[in-house]
Amino acid sequence: xxxxxxxxxxxxxxxxxxxxVDKAMVGTKKAEKYNAYLYRAIIWFLYTTxxxxxxxxxxxxxxxxxxxxxxxxxxxxxxxAAITFSETARQHLTAYLKIRSKIFPGIKFGYVFTSxxxxxxxxxxxx
Numbered sequence: 473x474x475x476x477x478x479x480x481x482x483x484x485x486x487x488x489x490x491x492x493v494d495k496a497m498v499g500t501k502k503a504e505k506y507n508a509y510l511y512r513a514i515i516w517f518l519y520t521t522x523x524x525x526x527x528x529x530x531x532x533x534x535x536x537x538x539x540x541x542x543x544x545x546x547x548x549x550x551x552x553a554a555i556t557f558s559e560t561a562r563q564h565l566t567a568y569l570k571i572r573s574k575i576f577p578g579i580k581f582g583y584v585f586t587s588x589x590x591x592x593x594x595x596x597x598x599x
Contacts, residue, residue, distance in 0.1 A: 482519070485515060486512075489511055490512065492511070493508045493509060493567075496508035496509070502588075503588045505571060505575075506571060506572065509564075509568040509571045509572075510572075510585065512568070513568035514585055516560060516561040516564045516565070517557060517561050517564075517565060520556075520558040520561040521555045521561070522555075527545045527546070527547055528585060530545075530583070531543070531583065531584045532584065533581060533582060535584075536584060538565065538566060542554065542555065542556050565584070
């Protein structure tokens with residue numbers, strides 16, 4: 473049986489992630505800053521889209537239209553499904569993408585969510 477977060481639990485997680493981003497702004501290592509933005513974007517994206525972990529990990533840049541808050545994801549049965557996401561999720565995703573481009577200038581990434589690595593096409597791992 474799936475377990476769902478309460479509203480209070482979700483608020484605590486989101487607050488914790490915001491605090492991590494705030495702390496990462498001052499004198500932290502690049503990896504810590506990157507991960508703070510990455511995890512906040514991931515949680516907001518999962519929360520507002522309802523994507524499964526596996527779907528999130530294979531989401532490619534070309535699959536999203538940030539301006540329109542929409543995208544397409546390859547889901548169960550190898551079928552594409554339309555997704556929408558909130559303005560807040562878009563803002564956090566955009567902030568993450570900006571940090572990623574500053575840390576890895578000139579690299580064109582294929583996947584939306586990538587681990588802190590120099591491999592441009594290394595998708596985020598769930599492990």
